[in-house]
Structures are given as C-alpha cells and as structure tokens.
Amino acid sequence: MFKILRAEHLAENIVLMDVEAKRVAKACQPGQFIIVRLDEKGERIPLTIADYDREKGTVTIVFQPIGASTYQFANLKAGDSFMDFVGPLGRPSELTTDDLEEVKKKKILFVAGGVGTAPVYPQVKWLHEHGIDADVIVGAKTKSLIIMEDMMKEVAGNLYVTTDDGSYGRSGMVTKVIEDLVAEGKQYDLCVAIGPMIMMKFCCLTTKKLGIPTIVSMNPIMVDGTGMCGACRLTVGDEVKFACVDGPEFDGHKINFDEAMKRQAMYKTEEGRALLKFQEGDTHHGGCGHCGGDK
Template identity: 50%
Template sequence: MYKIVEKQKKSELVDLIKVEAPFVAKRCQPGQFVIIIPKADGERVPLTIVDADKESGLITLIYQVVGRSTQELALLNEGDMIQEVAGPMGQPSQLHAQKRVLGIAGGVGAAPLYPQLRELKKRGVAVDVIIGARTRELLLLEDDFRAFADQVYLVTNDGSAGKTGFVTDVLKELLAEGWEYDEVIAIGPLIMMKSVVDITKPINLKTAVSLNPIMIDGTGMCGCCRVKVDGKTKFSCVDGPDFDGFLVEFDELMQRQGFFKEEEHRCRLGG
C-alpha cells in the first residue's frame, strides 16, 4: 500500500498527488511512468512521474478524471492508501538538445514535459515552452515552468489566457521570427502532436513525442499500447513512451484510439 501525503486540486478535473513510493523515487528518470491501482478491485492506470524526491521517497503524479479508475483515485484524500504503484516503467527520455529546446504541452501533457525540460535546463540548455489548453483553468504547471524556463508562452482555445488559438500558432510564429531550436518536445493529444510534426518535419527540426495509448499490464504482453513507428510495431509501455515524431504513424494510432469512444462516453454517463 502506498500513502498519499499531499493532494492539490489543479482544476475541476485535474489533481496533483504526492505518494510515498521510495523504490520508484530512487530509480526513476525523466520520461518514465508508473502504473497504479487505486483499490484492490480497481483497474490499472498509467501516470507519468512528474517529480521524485529520493530523500523523502515521494513521487509526484498528475491525473485528469476521465473514467472509472481516475474517478476512484480522485475520491482518495491525504492519508489514504493506494493499493499498488508499479514502476518505474518505460524508457527514460533521450533528451538530445544541446543549446536550445522548445517544449510544447497540450493539457495534461504538461506533466510528462515538465521533468524533461527541467533536466535539460540543469544541463545548461536554454528552455522555451508553450503551454496550451482549452481554457485558463486547464493550463497546468505554469508557475513550475516559469521557475526555470527562459520563455513561457500560454495559449488557450477560448482566449481566457495568453494567445487565442492553438500551440501550433505560437510554434509557427517562433519559427517565423527566426528562433532556432535543436529539438522540439511535444506532448499532448495525438492530433496536437501530429500537427506539430506536420510543421517541424518539412524543415527537419528534430521532434520527440510521448505516446500514451491504452495500457493494461505495462510489460508489452497485452499489446494494447502497440504503435507503428517507422513501419515497425512498437509497444509504448516498454519501447516508449517517447518516440521520434517523424516516424510515428499518427493516423493509424488515432483510428485505434477512437474505437471505443462511444462506449467510453456511455460509461461516463453511467450507462
């Protein structure tokens, strides 16, 4: 059992929790994740490790309430116990940038992006970040990014904070202004990452993406998280979650991710 020692409400549907998991805290690296089971009869939920403190043994996780398992997790409070925390899982991020990197976060994509950019900053790389969301209350980790980033750009679809539009609008503006980056790291909805790659690939601007398809066991055995990368089948839980954005077959992945949208919608409505 793993104790929740702190819980913060980031928005109506997004929570941050700090959990006692010393084994994970001592071994995790940026880009890796854990699979948690909220209660004994609960389902597995993959969550990126936002931060880890080796001394205290605490790991920081952020989740958005989207289904039964995250609803169960949201009902837990400080002092409550999580049934299982397995990890760290996945491959650590490669982090190729040497001089300047541009991070692009869409929604809860800010969670996995944060530890990667912070690590690059520690290495002396200049860091710019675009944080996007549908509305102001869904912008995550703005203050945390501002604590170390050189430039932070906000984008909301409804114009409630920062620029009105999409993260790709700011990306185009930065490139048009002559900003040069070693690498772009884009994490968020599939359509967002695909749109970023559509801009960066023609100019050969190296782009890493983080994929979070359906996962069950976290070892590749179930095959649910399979993705096509450079024409080959990869498993996001063991080969990823980070991949070369130029090589990911986004159209096929988006089609697979949409197979059970109607069923998911009915479940959320209680049907």
C-alpha cells in the same frame, strides 16, 4: 500500501498527487511512467511521472479523470493510499541518457498540451538542473485549464502560454506559436511535444514542415502498461512498436497517428460502460445488454 501525502485539484478535472514511493522515487527518470492500482479489484492505470523527490521519497502524478478508475482516484485525499504503485516503467527521455555535452549544444523546444504539461515538466526541470534552458509552449483550450504555470516558469528558459479561445496568454493553437517563434527568428534543433494525440499529430506536421526533429510521448494510448493487452501497438516508420515497453517516447515524424488514434478509440466503449457503472452505483441495473449490470 503507498500513502498519498498531497492531493489537490490544479484545474477543473485535473488532479495532482504526491505519493510516498521511496524505491520508485530513487530510480525514476524523466519520461518514465508508473502503474497505479487502488485496491485488489482495481484497474491498473499507467500514468506518466510528473515530478519526483529522491530525498523525500515521493513521486508526483497528475491526471485527468476519464474513466471509472481515475474518477475513483480523484476522490482520494491526503492520507489515503494506493495498493500498488509500480515503476519506474518505460524508457527515460533520451535527453537524460544522451551525452550531456551534446545535449547542451542543442536548442530545445517543448510543447505541452493540457495535461501533457505534467510529463513535460520533469524533463525541463532536469535540463535546468544541468544548466540547459529550454523554451516551453504550454497550451490549453481556455485559461482555467492551464496548469503548473508557476512551476514551469522556474525551470524554463522562456515560457509561452497560449489558449485556444484567447482568454489567457497568446491566442491560438500551440502550432501557431511554433510557427510564430520560428518566424521571429528562433531556431530549434529538437522539439518535444506531449499532449492529446491530435495535438501531437499537428505539432509533428508543423515541425516536419519547419525541419525540426520531434519527439512525442505515446502515453495516451497505453492501457495495460506491460505490452500484454496490445492497446498501445503503433507503427513507427516500418516497425511495429508498443508504447509501454518500447517508449513511451518516439520519433514523431515516423508515427502513423491516424492508425494510433483509431486503435485508441477501440478501447473507449468498454471504459465508458465501466464509468457508467461507477457513477450510477447501486442504481446501475443494466438494460444495455452489454455491461452485465442487468444480470
């Protein structure tokens, strides 16, 4: 069992947990993910690693409940445990595996959208620990959904916060901030964008226009996390890849986002039925003819 040492709500419907997982903490790197399962009947959920402490043996996860299993996770408290906490899985960020002296020469921009701030943080922190300051854009729909701002301030070279509704920081989408920074004279050799699929798509359209190579994380389309279910199949250039085993990070300018988003939508209906069953409990007696609750 993997004990939850801390559980708190960072914002409305966004949860942070520190989990005691010594072997995972010892081996994980920024960009990787773990698979969590609550109990023997639970669903296996892939979640990106938001932070880790090798000395304490803890791994931090941040998630937004969207289905039955993650809503169950959100109800857990410090002292509760997960049955499975498997990892690290996926490939680490290339920034952590490339030649350090070459990485130091690059001017890097991170773009974090919503919960995407969580997997951005360990990469920025790793760079900071190695003497590299990167610029970071953190965006959300409104002020109440901005997360990890103070933590990011400690490791970012420059932090730019923006909200779609203008309630905090700059006003507008993250893509507008990218364009504004370049217009102000900023030059970047690499952009790393992590967040909702639609945000990453338009970040890539923007950076391609500006000539900035861009890496994205395709964690949002992962379901099984082992390459068996096929949910995270995507086209990268002329190749077929699977986000969980080949990524989750890829060259954003080569990804067919429209295809990936269409594939992602195919898996929502079943999860929606599972969520209803969880929310309604014993009162869920079916009637739809699909979920089996009427049997």
